[in-house]
Amino acid sequence: MPTTSKDALVAALGEQHVRDADESDAICGVRPQWVATVDCTESASAAMEVAAEHGLKVVPKGSGSKLDWGAAPTAVDLVLDMSPATGIVEHAAGDLVVHALAGTPISQVNEVVRAAGQQLAIDQPLPTATVGGVVATATSGPCRHLFGGVRDLLIGITVVRADGTITIAGGKVVKNVAGYDIGKLYTGSFGTLGVITEAVFRLHPVSAEHRWISATATDPSSAAAVADAIRHSQAMPTAIELNRVGDGPITVCGQLEGRPEATHARAAELAAVLGAEVLDQAPTWWGSHPFDPDGIGLRVAAKPADLPKLLAAIRESANGLPVTTRGAAGLGVLHVGLPGDTDPAAAAEFVTALRSRSEYAVLERAPRHVLDEIDPWGPIAPGLLTLMRRTKDQFDPEHRLAPGRYVGGI
Numbered sequence: 001m002p003t004t005s006k007d008a009l010v011a012a013l014g015e016q017h018v019r020d021a022d023e024s025d026a027i028c029g030v031r032p033q034w035v036a037t038v039d040c041t042e043s044a045s046a047a048m049e050v051a052a053e054h055g056l057k058v059v060p061k062g063s064g065s066k067l068d069w070g071a072a073p074t075a076v077d078l079v080l081d082m083s084p085a086t087g088i089v090e091h092a093a094g095d096l097v098v099h100a101l102a103g104t105p106i107s108q109v110n111e112v113v114r115a116a117g118q119q120l121a122i123d124q125p126l127p128t129a130t131v132g133g134v135v136a137t138a139t140s141g142p143c144r145h146l147f148g149g150v151r152d153l154l155i156g157i158t159v160v161r162a163d164g165t166i167t168i169a170g171g172k173v174v175k176n177v178a179g180y181d182i183g184k185l186y187t188g189s190f191g192t193l194g195v196i197t198e199a200v201f202r203l204h205p206v207s208a209e210h211r212w213i214s215a216t217a218t219d220p221s222s223a224a225a226v227a228d229a230i231r232h233s234q235a236m237p238t239a240i241e242l243n244r245v246g247d248g249p250i251t252v253c254g255q256l257e258g259r260p261e262a263t264h265a266r267a268a269e270l271a272a273v274l275g276a277e278v279l280d281q282a283p284t285w286w287g288s289h290p291f292d293p294d295g296i297g298l299r300v301a302a303k304p305a306d307l308p309k310l311l312a313a314i315r316e317s318a319n320g321l322p323v324t325t326r327g328a329a330g331l332g333v334l335h336v337g338l339p340g341d342t343d344p345a346a347a348a349e350f351v352t353a354l355r356s357r358s359e360y361a362v363l364e365r366a367p368r369h370v371l372d373e374i375d376p377w378g379p380i381a382p383g384l385l386t387l388m389r390r391t392k393d394q395f396d397p398e399h400r401l402a403p404g405r406y407v408g409g410i
Contacts, residue, residue: 005054005077009036012046025079027059028072029368032079039084040101041158041166041197047080048195049164057400058162060191062103062130066137069365070190071376074404080195082132088112089198096203097155102132102196109201118203121147125289132196138188141287142239142255145330147204150187156200157183159193162396170200185391191402192410193395207257210238211267214253214283215276220311223250227307227329229274230254235266240330243285246322247315252329253283290324291337296347297364300354304332310358317353321346340367348373355379377407 003011009018013036021032038044051058056077061067063083085103092098093116100109106124109131113120122134123141134140135157140149147153156170169182186193213230217223223242230240230252237254244250256267267278291297302310307329314325314336321342327334336354338347347370354361355378363376380388385408392399392410404410 005050005056006034008050008054009034009047009078012050013038013043017043021079027076027079028068028070028371030073030076032059032076034077035079035081037081037084039086039103041085041160044080044082044085044160044195044197045164045166047078047164048160048162051078051080051400052163052398055398055400057403058195059402059405060132060136060195062133062136063105063128065126065128065130066133066139066365069137070405071409072368072371072404073402074409076403082195082197083130085132085197091116093118096205097200098203099156099198099200100131101198102130102135104131105129106131106134113203114206117206119206120153120201121204122150122153122201123287125287131199135187135196135199136189136191142241142328145237145239145328147238151184153201154183154187154199155202156198157186157196158198159186160195160197162194162398162401166197167194190405192392192406193401195401207259207263209260209263210255210257210282211263212253212255212279212282212286213237213267213271213274213276214251214279215274217250217252220250220308223252223311223329224307226252226274226276227254227304230270231304231330233270233273235270237330239328241286241327242325242329242334243283243290244311244325246324250311251283253279253286254330255282255286285326288326289337290326290335291365292340294340294367296338296340296342296366296370298336298351298354298361299327299333299364300336300361301333301359303359304330307332310334313354313357317350317357319346319350319353321350323350335364342370344370344373351378380407 017037021035036047057075058078059076060080082103085101087101089099106129109120121143123143138150159167215226238257239255242252271278324337
């Protein structure tokens with residue numbers, strides 16, 4: 001009798017690491033057949049070898065905090081659960097580098113490196129976000145303004161390809177750039193090119209003190225002027241964020257950090273110029289998404305100089321919908337939230353209108369009935385889509401990794 005796919009998985013991983021999937025394992029409404037847990041690169045490779053032999057479609061998973069982001073998979077046979085793959089492989093404090101397994105929560109990485117006065121400056125809105133999930137979705141928080149995004153901080157990566165082959169790119173020191181572009185390629189690929197199993201990041205020192213400058217503006221132009229003043233000041237802000245509920249006032253907040261005396265002085269001086277207040281703690285909304293786990297969330301962008309137009313476009317496109325806007329005023333990248341029970345047709349109309357008035361508007365997460373109404377990724381230049389499809393063909397020729405989850409149905 002031929003060996004079944006499940007039997008082969010059990011033989012490769014052990015019976016305790018393979019189970020039948022249930023409704024709770026569904027990804028955007030698509031239910032897999034099995035879930036396999038792996039705790040290292042080698043076991044992930046063994047699982048992918050079986051998947052390749054049996055033609056299984058695979059979706060990698062970390063903590064699951066962003067598993068419902070992106071498009072629904074066209075099919076999935078196996079969820080490869082990386083959450084047991086936790087731990088710090090190496091913390092080279094002298095080189096400001098940390099090497100972690102993919103299932104390790106970002107919060108755990110920071111707990112370890114903070115003991116040496118260091119930080120991984122990928123602040124996360126979702127507390128359970130893991131190393132692999134953060135790289136796969138390229139999500140970062142307010143500190144991206146100064147320290148850069150995931151692509152900028154990732155200097156090494158280990159990935160298991162669709163056939164089980166282990167690929168290692170980059171190095172363990174910041175100056176080693178061999179394979180760096182490969183790391184960028186996997187960053188934000190939503191599991192469609194390979195299973196991320198390990199990552200190496202550059203670190204930064206933790207500042208002794210933080211202060212926040214907060215100002216309230218009544219209209220988009222005034223809010224943009226405040227953001228520009230903070231960005232171009234000598235205070236060297238770590239982040240510049242804004243928050244707006246509906247058509248209400250816009251709060252613009254800049255984060256400063258450094259030595260206690262110097263940081264306080266810089267904050268007081270800038271606040272006096274702007275007519276703002278100095279906060280000893282970040283606002284309650286700081287660094288969080290403007291949508292709940294069951295809500296509708298978008299990421300929209302424009303050039304920082306066009307921030308007033310973007311804010312106006314969000315308000316006008318909402319056409320009365322209860323939107324909340326939050327994000328990086330200093331970079332022109334904002335998140336927009338709607339309640340999960342918003343009428344799907346109205347939500348789709350809102351997204352379509354925003355796409356016509358911004359650089360891009362990506363539907364990060366939404367209930368399945370909303371995803372059925374609109375492509376979460378939106379239009380893409382034909383030449384770029386062709387290049388992305390060729391990349392997919394090269395890295396995953398049989399299109400078995402997270403099929404349909406990414407741009408253009410990749």
